[in-house]
Amino acid sequence: xxxxxxxxxxxxxxxxxxxxxxxxxxxxxxxxxxxxxxxxxxxxxxxxxxxxxxxxxxxxxxxxxxxxxxxxxxxxxxxxxxxxxxxxxxxxxxxxxxxxxxxxxxxxxxxxxxxxxxxxxxxxxxxxxxxxxxxxxxxxxxxxxxxxxxxxxxxxxxxxxxxxxxxxxxx
Amino acid sequence: xxxxxxxxxxxxxxxxxxxxxxxxxxxxxxxxxxxxxxxxxxxxxxxxxxxxxxxxxxxxxxxxxxxxxxxxxxxxxxxxxxxxxxxxxxxxxxxxxxxxxxxxxxxxxxxxxxxxxxxxxxxxxxxxxxxxxxxxxxxxxxxxxxxxxxxxxxxxxxxxxxxxxxxxxxxxxxxxxxxxxxxxxxxxxxxxxxxxxxxxxxxxxxxxxxxxxxxxxxxxxxxxxxxxxxxxxxxxxxxxxxxxxxxxxxxxxxxxxxxxxxxxxxxxxxxxxxxxxxxxxxxxxxxxxxxxxxxxxxxxxxxxxxxxxxxxxxxxxxxxxxxxxxxxxxxxxxxxxxxxxxxxxxxxxxxxxxxxxxxxxxxxxxxxxxxxxxxxxxxxxxxxxxxxxxxxxxxxxxxxxxxxxxxxxxxxxxxxxxxxxxxxxxxxxxxxxxxxxxxxxxxxxxxxxxxxxxxxxxxxxxxxxxxxxxxxxxxxxxxxxxxxxxxxxxxxxxxxxxxxxxxxxxxxxxxxxxxxxxxxxxxxxxxxxxxxxxxxx
Numbered sequence: 001x002x003x004x005x006x007x008x009x010x011x012x013x014x015x016x017x018x019x020x021x022x023x024x025x026x027x028x029x030x031x032x033x034x035x036x037x038x039x040x041x042x043x044x045x046x047x048x049x050x051x052x053x054x055x056x057x058x059x060x061x062x063x064x065x066x067x068x069x070x071x072x073x074x075x076x077x078x079x080x081x082x083x084x085x086x087x088x089x090x091x092x093x094x095x096x097x098x099x100x101x102x103x104x105x106x107x108x109x110x111x112x113x114x115x116x117x118x119x120x121x122x123x124x125x126x127x128x129x130x131x132x133x134x135x136x137x138x139x140x141x142x143x144x145x146x147x148x149x150x151x152x153x154x155x156x157x158x159x160x161x162x163x164x165x166x167x168x169x170x171x
Numbered sequence: 172x173x174x175x176x177x178x179x180x181x182x183x184x185x186x187x188x189x190x191x192x193x194x195x196x197x198x199x200x201x202x203x204x205x206x207x208x209x210x211x212x213x214x215x216x217x218x219x220x221x222x223x224x225x226x227x228x229x230x231x232x233x234x235x236x237x238x239x240x241x242x243x244x245x246x247x248x249x250x251x252x253x254x255x256x257x258x259x260x261x262x263x264x265x266x267x268x269x270x271x272x273x274x275x276x277x278x279x280x281x282x283x284x285x286x287x288x289x290x291x292x293x294x295x296x297x298x299x300x301x302x303x304x305x306x307x308x309x310x311x312x313x314x315x316x317x318x319x320x321x322x323x324x325x326x327x328x329x330x331x332x333x334x335x336x337x338x339x340x341x342x343x344x345x346x347x348x349x350x351x352x353x354x355x356x357x358x359x360x361x362x363x364x365x366x367x368x369x370x371x372x373x374x375x376x377x378x379x380x381x382x383x384x385x386x387x388x389x390x391x392x393x394x395x396x397x398x399x400x401x402x403x404x405x406x407x408x409x410x411x412x413x414x415x416x417x418x419x420x421x422x423x424x425x426x427x428x429x430x431x432x433x434x435x436x437x438x439x440x441x442x443x444x445x446x447x448x449x450x451x452x453x454x455x456x457x458x459x460x461x462x463x464x465x466x467x468x469x470x471x472x473x474x475x476x477x478x479x480x481x482x483x484x485x486x487x488x489x490x491x492x493x494x495x496x497x498x499x500x501x502x503x504x505x506x507x508x509x510x511x512x513x514x515x516x517x518x519x520x521x522x523x524x525x526x527x528x529x530x531x532x533x534x535x536x537x538x539x540x541x542x543x544x545x546x547x548x549x550x551x552x553x554x555x556x557x558x559x560x561x562x563x564x565x566x567x568x569x570x571x572x573x574x575x576x577x578x579x580x581x582x583x584x585x586x587x588x589x590x591x592x593x594x595x596x597x598x599x600x601x602x603x604x605x606x607x608x609x610x611x612x613x614x615x616x617x618x619x620x621x622x623x624x625x626x627x628x629x630x631x632x633x634x635x636x637x638x639x640x641x642x643x644x645x646x647x648x649x650x651x652x653x654x655x656x657x658x659x660x661x662x663x664x665x666x667x668x669x670x671x672x673x674x675x676x677x678x679x680x681x682x683x684x685x686x687x688x689x690x691x692x693x694x695x696x697x698x699x700x701x702x703x704x705x706x707x708x
Contacts (some may be wrong), residue, residue, distance in 0.1 A: 020600045024342050031349055031364065038361050047630030050356040052620045054363060057352060061345040067338045078339055078601025079333035083389075085209055085398050085559055092395040092599075100394055100567065101588065106389075107571055116572075123571060127564035131394060143629065150572055158225035160576050 017078060021069040028061025099130030115165020120147035177299050181527025185535055190233045193226070194532045197234035198539040201241020204247050209393055209561060213498035213608075214385040215242035218566075220506050221573035222661050228510045229525050232533040235506055239499065240536045243482055244288055244544060247475055248551050251280045261478065263446045267463065267470030274466045278548070282410035283420045284475040285469055285544050286429050290421075291428040291476035292537040295483035298432055300530050303519070305539040307491040310516035316624040316635045318492075320643035322617040325438050327647050330606045337654075346593070347610020350380060357615075357620060370582040375590075377505040378577045380611050382588045384604055385498070386570040388594015390563045395595075397559060407552045410545050420472040423453050427476030434477075435484025438494045442481045449477040456695055483533065490514050490526060494613065501608045508612075571609045591679040 027046045035054035040141035103126030124143035133139055136156055151171060164171050185194065200222075205215040219238050223231035250261040251268035264284065271280040314322075352365045354374030365371040412420070427449045453473040454463045463470055471625030488494045493514040495501040507514055512522060519526055544551070574587045597604060608663035621635075628634020636644075649656070 005447045017600060020342075020596070020602075023346065023596075025693060027349065028345070031352070034364055038363070048622045048625045050359040050361040050363060053621070054352055057348045057614075060341065061349065064338060064345055068342055071336070071338050076336065078336065078599070080601060081392065081598040083209055083393060085393050085562075086396045087398040088396055090396070093397070094395070096394045096397070097391055097595075104567060104584075104588055104591075108581055108588070111584070112581060116575075120568060120572065124564050124568045127567050128560045129610060131397065131560040131563055132399075133558070133560035133564075146565075146568060150569075154572075154576060158222065158576075160221075160224060160579075161312065162572075162576065167393065 017072040018069060020078075021065045021072060023065075024061050024068065025065035028058045028063075028065060031055075031058030031061065033058075096130050096132075100127055103127045103130060111165075112163050113165060115167050116162040117144070117147045117151055117167055117171065118165065120150065174301050174304050177304070177523065177527045178531060180524070181529075181531035182534075184229060184524055184528035185233055185531040190230055190528070190532065191535065193230050193234040194237045194535045195539050197237025198241040198536050198543060199237075201238035202245040202248075202540070202544060202547075202551065203241075203554065205242035205245025206554050207245075207557065208249055208253060208555060208559075209389055209562065210566070211385070211498075212239070212242035212246055212585055213381070213502050214389065214566075215245065216499055216502040216506065217378070217381040217385050218508075218569055218573060220381075220502070222574045223506070224576065228512065229528050231252060231510065232507065232525060232529045234535060235503060236529055236532040237536040237539065238481065239503060240288075240292060240479070240540050242499065242531070243479060244285065244540055245551070247284050247288070247478070248548070249283060251284065251471070252277060252407065252552055256683030259551070261446075262443070263450045263474040264471060264478070266450070267467050270464070271406075271468065271471060272466075276468075277405050277407040277552075278410045279412055279416050279468060280466075280471050281407060281548050282412045282545065283416065283472045285410060285541055285548075286412070287420065287427065287472045287476040288438065289537055289541040290424045290480040291431060291478075291480040292483055292540070293534065294425075294428045294437075295432045295480040296530065296533045296537065297535070299466075299486055302436070303487050303491050303530075306487060307516050307519045313516075313639055314624065314637065315620040315627065316637055317639040317643065319617055319620040319624055319635065320640040320647075321492060322437055322494060322520050322613055322620065324643050324647050324650075325488075325496065325609065325613060326606070326617070327650050328438075329496070329605075329609050331650050336601060339602045340606050343597060343604065344419050344606035344610045346597075346602075347607035348614040349610075350375060350590075350607075351611045351612075351614030357619070370580065370586075374615075375586055376574075376577055376583060377612060378509070379574050379583050380585050381505060381608060382570045382574050382592055383590025384594040384597075384608060385502075386566050387587055387591025388604075390566045391591055391595045392571070392598040394563055397563075401591040404552060404555045407548055410548050416468055419459075419468050423449070423469045423473035424457075424476040425454065426456075427473040427478075428480040431477035431480030431482075432484040435481030435496065436487040438488040438492060438496060442478055442485075442497060445481050446474040446477045449473040486533075490518060490529075490558075491516060493616065495609060498605045498608050501605075501612050504560075505612055528650050 031054050035051040035058065038049075038051050082088060103123050106126060107119045107123035110122065121140070121143040124146055125139050128139045128143070129136075151162050151164075154162055184190065189253045198218055201215055204210055204218060205212055210218075216235070216238055218447075223234055226234065246261050247264050248270070250265035251272050253269075268280045268284065271277065314463070326344055330344050331337055349364070349372075353371055355362055355365075355372050360373060399676050430449045430452070431442075434448075435442070450473060453467075453469040454460060454699055457463065457467060457469050459467060459469075482497075482499070486502045488496060489500050489504060491514075493504065495504045504514060512518070512525070570587065571584060574583045578585065594604070597607065624634055625631075
């Protein structure tokens, strides 16, 4: 469906595009196999069991992966998404992505023990740092203001209490 | 005339001080978030979804009506002032709108977009109010087999968007359907694809999927390719239009409405095709064709009106059939479902206050959009200068907040990152997001309809085929086989306006510096029918 890309990294991109086809194919097989392994149900109603649709969906993924591989082999390339702040000329900046993922995971790990006020602030500050901000103090002030502000907005405005963590009783 | 009476009672619901306040708040927040670079309407709705949790259903939906229109308009402002559109529907607006802005006519471009959106939105919402009850009445009679066929049509239509790779669309649909399968099967009680993880038993919350795909995926993808140069934002004064601007705008507004509403209303729509059609017809009808490509006001007025009319039209299948045709509508559907309400043919009977309140607040949202956005335009322009470090850090912050607040479960945060990574991969390899989100949301219902239909027919596959379904399957087959049919057709049989629209889409994709993904249709048009790669999935 796509014409060959004239970019410099075509061959490398081509190889990773086969990875996408492989991923789809493997996922499809997983869906089909896990559907076929479903035990006989005692409360099932109707002639079509719980396995039918997963088999079709998994099959769709497998077939698509084959066609995608053929398309890539013929020189078709996916079109990376553009956008307001995106420059597609260089390669991917994996360091930034890894740091963002780390900040994100830190929030997930700390939200219950430390509380949202801290974990959310760490998430914001860490993400801003990862993206290249070097105003450490200003970032920290904004981060804490956002996390405390959102805590109270959710608690008072929406009736949803975010984890207070170690500040239980203080907030 | 019943519809008008009902609409009147809808206004009575929507115009209570609380509801009116939330409608205005929705418009304000929707525009403010939607105008931020990198945030399209679908992400706006997904990010603001948690804010409505504490409200009662009617008020929440009324607020969503405001967010829906506000997010749409915000996206147009961004594409006029920054040139790189956040979503496909505003690609066309960027073509002429940004040229106008560069030529010192940013205020006029924003004004014709705002007033055009208002005109189109008002007429289209009125059409929605008149058409939807009739459609719902007809839809009540259709069988589960027909419903399944229509859903299949929606799946195939969203994977076959003009100008993009169809095999990648299908791959995206498959991924979405797979996510939709996760959890306990409602009819048999079997756990599917849960791998013994108890948190997966209830399936992945649609909010988590939407926020993960749109917000986290976008933030990670942009971070990997962040433009380090400062962006150029065109300064803007208060939007106003001269007499000649008015004269050149009003017809495109009306024509745009006429093109946009029907395209939005068919359960296979989307906004890209009608906006391009509007652009091309304005170019042909204009008395100033030489200005096109240099900032013609008709080229902003028409597509913007079309965009808004098709947004209102898209609510027809959403409310009457429960079928979304755009990513934004899909997230809206998820929002409505999160209140335990299933949009569909019976919605107009079971929840009249809610539906008519929603429709009435669309009118209010539209008017508010005009009143707020004309004076606030300079402020929105300033929002475009927000430091990118804070913008994307903020997106991750609010995405985590929303996903966690939905169920107060840390597992959702890990899931959010996994789905964000999936969104990253899809952006990297040109897999469109729309089929995935439609698959997640519509997949489970399609399965339910299929199994109900087969229960009725006692397992006979013939139970899936009745007159309505046959027609729908015929359309599905046509869409699937279109690339083949196209090659066989003599050149004269091509509709010139459509060909030109295809050409414009292709140009726009080039224009934005991405790689050359060209549809078979486009290639066939160029006469290179004999190209060796006959990829026709």
